[in-house]
Amino acid sequence: MPSMELKDRLQNLTRKVDTLRRKYVTLLNERKEMTRKIESQSLEIAKLEKELNQLRIDNEFLRVAHSVPSNPEAVANYKKQVAKMVRDIDRCIKQLNA
DSSP: OHHHHHHHHHHHHHHHHHHHHHHHHHHHHHHHHHHHHHHHHHHHHHHHHHHHHHHHHHHHHHHHHHTOOSOHHHHHHHHHHHHHHHHHHHHHHHHHHO
Protein backbone atom coordinates (compact mmCIF):
# COMPACT_ATOMS: atom_id res chain seq x y z
CA MET A 1 0.00 0.00 0.00
CA PRO A 2 2.75 2.51 0.68
CA SER A 3 3.78 2.03 -2.94
CA MET A 4 0.31 3.09 -4.17
CA GLU A 5 0.29 6.08 -1.87
CA LEU A 6 3.72 7.08 -3.17
CA LYS A 7 2.53 6.69 -6.78
CA ASP A 8 -0.53 8.84 -6.04
CA ARG A 9 1.64 11.51 -4.47
CA LEU A 10 4.01 11.40 -7.41
CA GLN A 11 1.14 11.71 -9.90
CA ASN A 12 -0.32 14.58 -7.91
CA LEU A 13 3.03 16.31 -7.84
CA THR A 14 3.47 15.73 -11.58
CA ARG A 15 0.08 17.33 -12.27
CA LYS A 16 0.99 20.32 -10.14
CA VAL A 17 4.32 20.72 -11.94
CA ASP A 18 2.55 20.58 -15.30
CA THR A 19 0.05 23.18 -14.16
CA LEU A 20 2.86 25.42 -12.97
CA ARG A 21 4.69 25.01 -16.30
CA ARG A 22 1.59 26.01 -18.25
CA LYS A 23 1.06 29.02 -16.01
CA TYR A 24 4.73 29.97 -16.43
CA VAL A 25 4.49 29.78 -20.23
CA THR A 26 1.28 31.83 -20.18
CA LEU A 27 2.85 34.48 -17.96
CA LEU A 28 5.98 34.54 -20.10
CA ASN A 29 3.88 35.14 -23.22
CA GLU A 30 1.89 37.85 -21.46
CA ARG A 31 5.14 39.51 -20.40
CA LYS A 32 6.43 39.49 -23.99
CA GLU A 33 3.17 41.03 -25.21
CA MET A 34 3.26 43.71 -22.50
CA THR A 35 6.87 44.52 -23.34
CA ARG A 36 5.91 44.89 -27.01
CA LYS A 37 3.01 47.17 -26.07
CA ILE A 38 5.26 49.30 -23.86
CA GLU A 39 7.76 49.72 -26.69
CA SER A 40 5.00 50.62 -29.12
CA GLN A 41 3.48 53.14 -26.74
CA SER A 42 6.89 54.64 -25.98
CA LEU A 43 7.39 55.25 -29.69
CA GLU A 44 3.94 56.80 -29.93
CA ILE A 45 4.65 59.06 -26.95
CA ALA A 46 7.93 60.22 -28.51
CA LYS A 47 6.12 60.95 -31.79
CA LEU A 48 3.39 62.91 -30.01
CA GLU A 49 5.92 64.88 -27.96
CA LYS A 50 7.75 65.83 -31.15
CA GLU A 51 4.45 66.89 -32.73
CA LEU A 52 3.53 68.88 -29.62
CA ASN A 53 6.84 70.73 -29.69
CA GLN A 54 6.37 71.55 -33.38
CA LEU A 55 2.86 72.83 -32.68
CA ARG A 56 4.17 75.03 -29.88
CA ILE A 57 6.77 76.48 -32.23
CA ASP A 58 4.11 77.05 -34.90
CA ASN A 59 1.84 78.68 -32.33
CA GLU A 60 4.60 81.04 -31.21
CA PHE A 61 5.38 81.90 -34.82
CA LEU A 62 1.73 82.63 -35.57
CA ARG A 63 1.37 84.75 -32.45
CA VAL A 64 4.38 86.81 -33.46
CA ALA A 65 3.26 87.00 -37.08
CA HIS A 66 -0.19 88.31 -36.15
CA SER A 67 1.23 90.98 -33.89
CA VAL A 68 3.52 92.47 -36.55
CA PRO A 69 2.51 96.05 -37.31
CA SER A 70 2.89 97.65 -40.70
CA ASN A 71 5.65 99.96 -39.43
CA PRO A 72 8.90 99.14 -41.31
CA GLU A 73 11.05 99.55 -38.19
CA ALA A 74 8.83 97.21 -36.22
CA VAL A 75 8.89 94.69 -39.07
CA ALA A 76 12.70 94.74 -39.04
CA ASN A 77 12.67 94.31 -35.26
CA TYR A 78 10.33 91.33 -35.54
CA LYS A 79 12.50 89.77 -38.23
CA LYS A 80 15.44 90.01 -35.84
CA GLN A 81 13.38 88.38 -33.09
CA VAL A 82 12.29 85.56 -35.39
CA ALA A 83 15.87 85.03 -36.54
CA LYS A 84 16.97 84.84 -32.90
CA MET A 85 14.21 82.30 -32.16
CA VAL A 86 15.31 80.19 -35.12
CA ARG A 87 18.91 80.27 -33.88
CA ASP A 88 17.75 79.30 -30.38
CA ILE A 89 15.74 76.42 -31.80
CA ASP A 90 18.66 75.25 -33.90
CA ARG A 91 20.91 75.40 -30.84
CA CYS A 92 18.39 73.37 -28.81
CA ILE A 93 18.13 70.77 -31.57
CA LYS A 94 21.93 70.45 -31.68
CA GLN A 95 21.99 69.96 -27.89
CA LEU A 96 19.28 67.30 -28.10
CA ASN A 97 21.16 65.45 -30.82
CA ALA A 98 24.46 65.60 -28.92
